[in-house]
Amino acid sequence: MSFSSETKNELARVEPEKKCDQLAEIAGFLRVSGSLRLTGGGNFTIVIATDNPAIARHYKRLIREYFQIDAKLEVGGAEALKKGHTYMLTISPENHSESILRETGILLVREGNNYISDGIYEELIRKKCCKRAYMRGMFMGTGSISDPEKSYHLEFACESRTLANDLKKMINSFEDLSVKVVQRRNRWVVYMKNSQYISDVLALMGAHAQMLAFENVRVQKSVFNQTTRILNCDNANTDRTLDASEKQLRAIRSLKQSGQYDRMSEKLKELADLRISNPEASLTQLGEMTDPPLGKSGVNNRMKRILSLAEKVMSEK
Template identity: 35%
Template sequence: MSLTVRIENATTAKRIWKLIKDTYNAEMELSVLKKMNLKKNNIYLIKVITRADEILHDMDLMVDGKIKNHPGYQVVRKDCCARAYLAGAFMASGSVNSPTKSNYHLEIATLDQDHAFFIQKLMLRFDLPAKHIIRRNQHVVYLKASERISDFLRCVGAYDSVMNFEDLRIQRDFRNSLTRLDNCEVANEMKTMKAGRKQSEDIEILEKYGKMQYLDKRLQEVAELRKAYPEASLNDLCETYEQNTGLSISKSGMKHRLAKLSELAQKLIEK
């Protein structure tokens, strides 16, 4: 019996070769194939010629000469063994999106449904509630939340990857927060400018109908202030009002007086 391991990652292939060689001193052959798709990645084939049945038996992947879909739970009874199995599954057929992208995604793909459920159950053991889907004849166990992805990488001992992932994620979230803040500030400025233009138009209506001179002095002061600063915010108007008159006014007080001017102008339009 021979055993063939197919892998696309050179580092993982080297690691598998060394483990088998150091542990079993088995006779092996290495072949490198080239994919015919656009990426043209290398495929590394490690053929274990001797002691293959012993390796499969030790991994609890062969019973009575038949290959099992996954090892028995006695192999992953200890947490350290379960973590090692998840690490191996991820290295063999897993992937994780760059945290700079818009969606976070980590997955482990397998051709067998029972194996996918086995991986899913192992992940749940470490509070990693992974989901399962079928994609192009493959069973995919995946995580979406960034915190869960970090927890998985930490679980399998990929500490450098955790630091890199978290660093990139924090940078991305920080940039997104700044963008949202900028958008919010722009929206507020546009809202302030729109309100200022409307209030200036209302004041022009009051002037057109000759009503300004009959208004309360406090309303006249606010009207003159808005005419002089048509795009100023309520806070800026309050500060300028206090500088000009020596009297303090709250933001709600300024808003109330401007609303009163708009109300009077609207009544004139409706007549």
């Protein structure tokens, strides 16, 4: 099962207790997963579809609890598409479908005429708890999240620009959250790639187990990346040390061949001998071997004098 499916299954087990949250979650799911069928007399039948049985059971139960009606649950095959089954909840005019559309902010009135809105009804999301519930409903209907082992990406695919912009505004109203909107074919996608934002959204929606799983992967990847950076840095430092050591050894050999080595001070001879005996040692390590011990800057100054003497010898040849 994908990380996205596991997240939706966990969200389907969240039971909102407050009536305002129940309504907001139903409205969010209905907004992206519902469709309308006209029946006789200008009435509407609501059809809500999902391919997840846990989500279908969840909303059948939630609709019954809030609206006191029993939505009809049907299972339809999708063999031609090879995508398993489609679970459909149907709410007929006899079950007050029009009232439900009005209360969820989908059927509105303008200049005395009914119209179907394509955005988020502000009255439903005035409180933060309602925003979280609405987001949860929309995610179960049209959201997806990538496996954090592969990438960080969470998105909501919306049918209209208005809905995408309203969702962006709602999510961005939470402190330290930010999403973007992009058009993808005939849809507008609200998405985020920041791992901290995704973790926060999972927690806000109530997917706490998935949030912990996400954080576990995030921490492991962070530790791995940090370890890799340290190893790369160590390797680079080792390479620089070896390159510098080879240059110093060439200088010392040149001084010995020219006879200049014997004319150097005892301190410079000591350092030159230590370098020959310890070609892989750093300047700090060489300093610890001198008698008395010498700091890195002191070793560096003496080594510069050795290199300078060698350059002078080479220039006189």
